[in-house]
Amino acid sequence: MIRHPLLMALLRSPSGRIGLGLVLFHCGLALIAPLIVPYDFNAQSEVLDAMGPSLQHWAGLDTLGRDVLTRTFLGGRQALLVTVFGTIMAITWGSFLGMVAGLKGGRLDELIMRTVDTFLAIPFMIFLLLIIASFGNEPLVMILTLGFFYGIGVVRLARAATLDEVVKDYVQSARARGESTLSIVLKEILPNVRDVLLVESAMRWSWMLLAFSALSFLGFGVTPPTPDWGLMIANARIYMPLAPWPVLAPMIALSSLIIGINLVADALAKALGLDRTQARTL
Amino acid sequence: MLRLIAFRCLFAFATLWVVSLVVFLAVELLPGDACEAFLGQMAQGQRLENCRVEHRLNESAHVRYLAWAEGLAQGDLGNSIKRSKPLENVIGPRFRNTLILGLTAAALGIPLAIFLGVLAALWRDKRADLLISSAAIFFMTIPEFITGTLLISFFSVYLGWLPGIVIMRVDAPISEVFTQIGLPVLTLMLVMVAHIMRMVRTSMIDVLASDFVMMSELKGLSRTRQVLRHALPNALLPAINLIALNIAWLMGGVLVVEVVFNYPGIGRLSVNAIADRDFPLVQALALLMASIYVGLNLMADIATLLLNPKLRTRQGAPL
Numbered sequence: 001m002i003r004h005p006l007l008m009a010l011l012r013s014p015s016g017r018i019g020l021g022l023v024l025f026h027c028g029l030a031l032i033a034p035l036i037v038p039y040d041f042n043a044q045s046e047v048l049d050a051m052g053p054s055l056q057h058w059a060g061l062d063t064l065g066r067d068v069l070t071r072t073f074l075g076g077r078q079a080l081l082v083t084v085f086g087t088i089m090a091i092t093w094g095s096f097l098g099m100v101a102g103l104k105g106g107r108l109d110e111l112i113m114r115t116v117d118t119f120l121a122i123p124f125m126i127f128l129l130l131i132i133a134s135f136g137n138e139p140l141v142m143i144l145t146l147g148f149f150y151g152i153g154v155v156r157l158a159r160a161a162t163l164d165e166v167v168k169d170y171v172q173s174a175r176a177r178g179e180s181t182l183s184i185v186l187k188e189i190l191p192n193v194r195d196v197l198l199v200e201s202a203m204r205w206s207w208m209l210l211a212f213s214a215l216s217f218l219g220f221g222v223t224p225p226t227p228d229w230g231l232m233i234a235n236a237r238i239y240m241p242l243a244p245w246p247v248l249a250p251m252i253a254l255s256s257l258i259i260g261i262n263l264v265a266d267a268l269a270k271a272l273g274l275d276r277t278q279a280r281t282l
Numbered sequence: 283m284l285r286l287i288a289f290r291c292l293f294a295f296a297t298l299w300v301v302s303l304v305v306f307l308a309v310e311l312l313p314g315d316a317c318e319a320f321l322g323q324m325a326q327g328q329r330l331e332n333c334r335v336e337h338r339l340n341e342s343a344h345v346r347y348l349a350w351a352e353g354l355a356q357g358d359l360g361n362s363i364k365r366s367k368p369l370e371n372v373i374g375p376r377f378r379n380t381l382i383l384g385l386t387a388a389a390l391g392i393p394l395a396i397f398l399g400v401l402a403a404l405w406r407d408k409r410a411d412l413l414i415s416s417a418a419i420f421f422m423t424i425p426e427f428i429t430g431t432l433l434i435s436f437f438s439v440y441l442g443w444l445p446g447i448v449i450m451r452v453d454a455p456i457s458e459v460f461t462q463i464g465l466p467v468l469t470l471m472l473v474m475v476a477h478i479m480r481m482v483r484t485s486m487i488d489v490l491a492s493d494f495v496m497m498s499e500l501k502g503l504s505r506t507r508q509v510l511r512h513a514l515p516n517a518l519l520p521a522i523n524l525i526a527l528n529i530a531w532l533m534g535g536v537l538v539v540e541v542v543f544n545y546p547g548i549g550r551l552s553v554n555a556i557a558d559r560d561f562p563l564v565q566a567l568a569l570l571m572a573s574i575y576v577g578l579n580l581m582a583d584i585a586t587l588l589l590n591p592k593l594r595t596r597q598g599a600p601l
Binding site: 117118119120121122123124125126127129130133134206210211213214217218230233234237240241244247251254255258259262266 | 297298300301304305308309312319419420422423424425426427428431432434435439533534537538541552553556557559564567568571572575576579
């Protein structure tokens, strides 16, 4: 049993427990879904029509006669793959650049921050769509693009957190010892801004998931017939009054994952004593 | 004071200039040129050549950037490849529609958000606060296309009160637009109110705990006067910038909401422009959205400067 203090703090609050449960459930499901789903996600039943829940199909069939439960179980895999690695990339490059800017100061800092300000003005949704339209929607392309755009905001945050640290004695003495920038950033500053970055990664993850599902809702995220929540909702949405189940199942799945991540972020912020009220920038 | 404002304006223009470079370069770096992308499989021979000549793609990149920038400065956005008419005529009416949608949502949503935020702060950790705050988290986290779809099935399919899909001509008169936008406005509002309400709540809680509010209580002022006259203005000041950032961020949401409700605005136009590979149109739209972002931030900066008593001169607030 892992008894990390942070984990214990997270488990102390009820919302943290629920959130962590939801996130772990979804991640676990994404990993084992192909082994446990009852049908082929692309197989059409003889009943080529939307059908309500039955003993054979617990969440019914969609308008093409495919099993909704199977597609819902599989529908988060691409989203999780892209957003988990995208978040790791965003946090890594964003915080590294931010810490260097905060530590170095002067011209370099000025240059980095003005560039960041400019890039924040770029309507990234249009750029995402443009890049995907030109380079395709392979997971790697999506990870790199999302990871790049969502790292811009991290630079600001990491710099602000670093500025609070650089004035402290331990950084001054590391400088006096003549340590390299890289070693100060990684060994001295990183451990002290870790909490801020941890909460930020949870937030970024949930925003990236929102962006990914919006992209796939618009038809840019995955290529059919790959099952994906956003695309399932987009396709089944117009039949909702007649056949609500193919819409409701992916809606519940997507919402529960996003709410779970947010609950974890909130509980983490409370446990670490950081208030989480900054604007949602990018 | 004036120098500060002038400096901010200058910086905003510099930002837009760099953004225009980035937007131009990004499209330039994509594989294939605008004509190849648009014509697709028909991109060969005379047809491709004609298209390239018409859109000046045979000239080198910096010449085209200068021509584009010169046109922009004169208010000429260039021509759409797909629709082969001036972009102003394509974007203009749709931009008006998006403005109507956004401004209505903001006009209704911001006061409501401030009201709810103050209530939640006053009743901090009581049942009403928990209710408002959890509803806010719910609407902040759920994607717009889910809220939109649920609202359609409840208000237009089940109750039959509001039209679920917007069916109107792009240049419909304003009175007609207003009969159609009930649900899109509501969808946008839910997200916006949730975000702004949370910021107002936090900022209000901070201010309520400060010395001068305590002082106004000791002076024997009524609770209403304490809150409205002393606490609220000070709580709103730090929230202004965040509100501007949020509205700018909401533009990404507008894109999805317009697609969900089939609303003829610039959000849906940009999705279509990208699907059609109409790069000149995409460039113009990207720049337009960047200008909105920069403009809103500039306004928020100036408002903060004007409202901050520390920056007022003896002659009163300068304008």
